[in-house]
Amino acid sequence: MDEAPTGEPPAPLLEAIEISKAFGDFLANDRISLAIRPREIHALLGENGAGKSTLVKIFYGLLQPSAGELRYQGRPIELRNPAQARALGIGMVFQHFSLFEQLTVAENVALGLDRATPLAGLPERVAEVSRAYGLALEPHRAVWRLSVGERQRIEIVRCLLQDPKLLILDEPTSVLTPPEVEQLFRTLRVLREEGRAILYISHKLDEVRALCDTATILRAGKVVATCDPRAESAQSLARMMVGGEVGAVRADSARTGGAPRLAVRGLTLAPDDPHGVRLDDIHLEVAGGEIVGIAGVAGNGQDELFGALSGERHARRADAIRIDGRDAGLLSITERRRLGAAFVPDERLGHATAPRFSLSENALISGHAASDMVRRGFIDRARMLAWVDRISEAYDVRKSRRDPEAFSLSGGNLQKYVVGREILREPGLLVVSQPTWGVDAGAAAAIRQALIDLARRGAAILVISQDLDELFEIADRLVVISGGRLSAPRLKRHADRSEIGLLMAGVGMRPRREGAHAARA
C-alpha cells in the first residue's frame, strides 16, 4: 500500500478467524486467520495440498467451515452458497474454469449473474467491460472455440459485471503465456486502484513478489507466516512454503555432439478428433547427453506430438521419426520401447498408470517389452515386487504399503514412481510431458535432477512442459510449439524469455496454413 497517505491500514474487508475445515480425519484447514483489506492484492501462497483451495471455497460459500468465524466489513457472516457470497460482493475466478463449453460467451456470463439481471443488452455490456479493462472478448462465440486465456477473461468479466469488492483468483497464471500474464497484471493493478481487494492464490514466487502487497503462507493446512512479499527473497518465501531448504538442481553444461538419438523430419499429422491440433511439418533432433525442452501454452499440439512420438498414433512415413538411426514412424509403442525409448505422458492416473492397478502391475504393463517379469507367459511376482522396491528406493516413493494401488499415492509420489519406472530401464531416449505438473517442490527438484543425471549418462531427453521456469532450469536447448508448429531451436544460454513468450503466443512463427486457434497476446 505504497500510495496510502498514512501508515494506518484500512479496516479489513474480509476477515477469517480461526477457520478450520475437516474432511473425515483429514484437517485441510487448521485454525487459519487472515485479513484482506480494500485496495490490496493479497497473496495466498502454498504448495499443492497446503489447503489454499479449501480456504477460498469457504470464502466463496462452496464449503462450510467446521469451526471458526468469517467477518465481512466487520460483521460476522455465514456463507451457505456462492450466490450469497456474490450478493455480498465476493467474486471468484476458478483455476479449472467453471465454463459451459456448448454455450456462448454472453450466455456463460449470464449464468454467473443474479436472476434479476436482464438478459437483453448483456452482450453489449460484456463488450463494454472487456474494453474498459483490456480483456478482449467476443460475446457471441461458443466457448469451446476459445483459447485458455480467453476463457479466463470470461470468468474475470463475469465477476466484474457484478462490481465485486473482493475478487478471488485461483492460480490464474498457470495457463497463460507471458504476454497474457503481463496483461492480467495490468488489469489487476487497475482493479486495485479502484479500491477493490484481490486474493491471489499462487505458488509462483516471482509473480507474488512482483504483484502482491501482502502474502499469507500456508503449509499443511496452517498459516506459517504473513509478510510483505516485496521485502522477502524468492528463497526465503520458498523456505517458508516448503518448510525447509529446496535442493537446487545441479546442471553442468551438456556434453553433446553425438549423432541424434531422436530425429523427427517433416512430421505432419491431422488430428483424430475435431478439437485436436494438426501437427504441421515438425523437424526436431535430440542428441545423446542433451535435454531439449518444448515450451508452449496448453492445447497447441503438445498432446498430439507426444502421441506421435510415443507411437500412440503412427506417422505417415516410417522415416518421419527415427530412434537411434532406425525408422520408427510406423512402429508400435512396444516396438519403440524395444529400440530403447521410454515415454512418460502428462496424465499420471489413467494414462501413465491404471488407477486401480497396484504399482507392480503398473510396472508390468509398461515394462514387459523390455524386462524379464514374464516367463513363458506367467508373471513372476517376486521380480515384479523387487522392481517396485527398486524404483521406490531409488526415487524415494512414499507409500502406505509395499505394493499399493496407483490412485492411493499422492501426485508427487506417483509422479516419482512413473518417472523412476522409465529411468531405471536406462532408456536411450526419454520423452516426458509435464514431468512436475502438480508435484510439490521437493519431489519436483528430485525429478528434474533425475532427468539431468540420465542425460549426463548419455540419454537423449525431450521434455514437453508448460512451465517455462522448469525448462529454463533443466533444458540445454529450447523449442516453442504453437498451433501445431515448432519454432527453430534456441540454445538456452542465448534464449530470451520475452522472445520465447512471444513465440508461445504465436507471434513470429511461420504463417500457418489453416485457422487453428491460438491464444492472442
Next chain:
Amino acid sequence: MLLEAVLLTVITASTPLLLAASGELVAERAGVLNLGVEGMMIVGAACGFAGAFLSGSILLGALCGILGGAALAAVFALLTLGLAANQVASGLALTILGVGVSGLIGAGFVGQKIAGAPHLYIPFVTDIPFMGRVIFGQDGFVYVSITLIAGIWWFLYRTRAGLVLRAVGDNHASAHALGYPVLRIRALAVLFGGACAGLGGAYLPLAYTPFWVSGMTAGRGWIALALVVFASWLPGRLALGAYLFGAVTILQLHAQGAGLGVPSQLMTALPYLATIVVLVAISWARGRAGSPAPASLGLAFVPDR
C-alpha cells in the same frame, strides 16, 4: 382423398412419439438419461384409459396419463438423483416396472372400449377441401404436442430458466459452483419428461385406437429415445424426425396394402432406416463443428459436503 387420409394418419401416428420424445429431450438437456420412456408411456396409457373409462372424460383420462408417467419418473428421480444410482440400469428397470404396473392397472379393462377423443371441427375452415381436415380437423392432443415442442424451443433458447437447464446438462459441477440447484433442476426435468411420456402413452388408448390392450405402446418409447439422440437434442429436428418416422410407417403400410413384392419384414423396418439415415445425414452435414450432446448426460452428480 387418399392423400388427405394418409396425411391424417401420419400425424396421428407421429403424435405419441413427438410427445414422449419432447419430454425426454428436456430431461436429457438437463443431463439425465432416462431409458425408462417405454415404461412411463405404458403406465401413462394404462392410467389414461382407466381414468377415461371410469370418469367418461377424455380430459380426465389424459390427466391421469400425465400423472401416471410423472409418478414413475418420480421413482426414477429418487433413485438416480436422490441416491445417485446408475441412470442406465435404473432406466431399464423402470421400463420393466412400468410394463408390470400397466398390466396390473389394465387387468380389469382388457377388451373394453371408449369413445375416442373428438376431432376438432371449425365450420367452413375444416371444410376447406384437401388440407382443411389435416390442419384444422385433428384431435386436441395433436395441437398440444405441436405447442409443446414449440414451447420447449422457446423455453430452452429464450428464457433464463432454459439457459440454466442447458448449463446444468453441459457441466453440472460448474453449475453447482455458480450456485444453481443442480439436483432440483434435474428432478423437475425428469418429472416433466415423465409427464410428457405419460401423455404420449395416454394418446394411444384415448385417441389412436380407443380400447385397451396390454403392451399397446409396442416399443414407441424406445423409438422416442432414439429420436432424441438422432435429432442431436434439437427441438426442431426432433419434430422433423417424429413426423418422418410417422410418415414412413404409414406409407409402408399402404405400400404393403398395394401388394408390392417386397418382404413385409423389410417394409416394417423402413421407418427406422429412413429416420436414422435422414437425421444422421443432417447432423453429419451441420454438426461437424462439434457435437451438441449434453456433456454431463448420464453422469450422477454428488455435491461435496
